[in-house]
Amino acid sequence: MKKIMIVASLVVLTLSCSKKLDRLPKNDITAGQVYSTPQGYIEAAAKVYGAYALTSNIGPASPPGGGDIKGIDEGFSDFLRLFWGAQELSTDEAVIAWGDAGIQDFHNMNWSSSNPFLTGLYYRSLYQITLANDFIKNAADEVLNAKGFGAADVANIVSFRNEARFLRAYQYWALLDLFGNPPFVTENDVIGSNALPKQIGRPALFAYVESELKELENLLPNARTSDYGRADKGAVWALLARLYLNAEAYTGTARYNDAVAYSKKVADAGYSLVGNYQNLMRADNQKNTNEFILTINYDGTRTQNYGGTTFLTHAAVGGNMPAAQFGIDGGWGGIRTTKALVNLFPDPSGNTDKRAQFWTSGQLLEINDQTKFEQGYAITKFKNIEMVSGKPGSNLTFPDMDFPIFRLAEQYLIYAEAVLRGGTGGDASTALGYINALRTRAGAATVGSGQLTTDFVLDERARELYWEGFRRTDLIRYKRFTTAGYLWPWKGGTVNGKAVEDWRNVYPIPVADKNANPNLQQNPNY
DSSP: OOOGGGGGGGOSOOOOOOSOTTSOOOOSSOHHHHTTSHHHHHHHHHHHHHTTTOOOSSOTTOOTTOSSSTTSOGGGOOHHHHHHIIIIITSTTOEEOOOOTTTTHHHHTOOOTTOHHHHHHHHHHHHHHHHHHHHHHHTOHHHHHTTTOOHHHHHHHHHHHHHHHHHHHHHHHHHHHHHSSOEEOOTTSOOSTTOOOEEOOHHHHHHHHHHHHHHHTTTSOOTTOSOTTSOOHHHHHHHHHHHHHTHHHHHSOOOHHHHHHHHHHHHTTTOOOOSOGGGTTSTTGGGOTTTEEEEEOOOTTTSOOSSHHHHHHHTTOOTTOOGGGGTSSOOOOOEEOOHHHHTTSSOGGGOOOTTOOEEOTTOBSSOSOTTOTTBSOEEOOOOOBOTTTOOBOSOSSSOOOOEEEEEHHHHHHHHHHHHHTTOSSSOHHHHHHHHHHHHHHHTOOOOOGGGOOHHHHHHHHHHHHTTSSOHHHHHHHTTOSSSTTSOOTTGGGSTTOOOOOGGGGSOOOOHHHHHHOTTOOOOTTO
16 A cells, blocks of 8 residues: 555544643544544554644645644645745745745744744644654553453554654654744643643753654664554664754754764665655655655545645746646746755756756746745756656646655765764765765766865755755754855845844744743743
């Protein structure tokens, strides 16, 4: 079966979002009913996974606010779309033409604690943590022992419980990265209106995510042995490598030795690069199992919503771009890139680097008005077209394309950067080999050891990973997100870019949650 997520469209566990992490929303079906059979557990686990790709239990045609996350149009409430906006629109890699309230705040870097997209992202992550907590609690050993299930069913449920712990750790990593110090609740906390969640601080949250992943390293299946779309040790190692690479930004203490160790675990686990870079983001990219470590799975028939890869494909098409060439029924004329990304490649007209996927016809390189789609080169990286056949995906509105949360190329880049920053346990020749493997795959010239610097790796990360949700985190790690040391068009709301306050390296706790929960402390200066 191509997609594990498709089960979620049939799940009987119908939850809707509460503004407070401390309680589960009301349900027509009780937890006792859901968790009464092994099949119920499978359906509940599908909901935990499916919440990454779905926005509602009632389908894509529901009215604004009709999805799992209240207070935001359902079309905007998909996790990936919200996460992508926070990670990409705030950087040199993306601008957007639309005028929805709060959307231009990202690139202008003037967001507030009432920004609806930040609020939606915050609640989406907390909602997915809540789903995971509920499953983990109801799959505890003492609960399962009282059910009388067979040994095989119990083992299957325990496997899903461990995967739910991983998905929860991933969401806490996202909150750690984006919001710094979110409220914290696990399955062991009392749920109720008199038990509002508290914060534990960014270093403690880092330690929690690390400890969960280190435990799961011994519990999840071996790398590359799980069903496609399910977490295994490869995903654990990949998230640990990412966590350690950014440890200094999160805690003040560098962990480059650990970043080297865990990225090497992934590199040695039997993964390999897909032969053609341009096949990474295609309708049938579930075939890219050699490179993909864990994905958010989308299916044009069974996981329909206006976020995820539907957004990334449609919103990137506009102007004179023929929608049929991208396997879709129309472009939305929204997202483009700035010249800062374009200039990391040679002249697009004569470029041999296959990663330089820009649409220049009818587009201007310079951006004088962010609301004009034709200003800024368009990106052609995402196509709802099958790799071999060249045919469109199963649905012209909702692409079949999956989105890699982790892929091998990122781990090569982590290894190289961590080694260059002094991480032990690796070596410069291996780092150079990883970088040149990426460049060879892309058709770009290989580089020598003298060219391999941390600045080069940052640029190579942009060339390899652009529009995959990394750029904000990368620029913060390099101390270039807010500072005057690196400017891009419209950074800080001026045409040539300007520095902004360093406290914008973390996003604010949404004012709605701050007002609802007196235990929460706002991030500085918001």
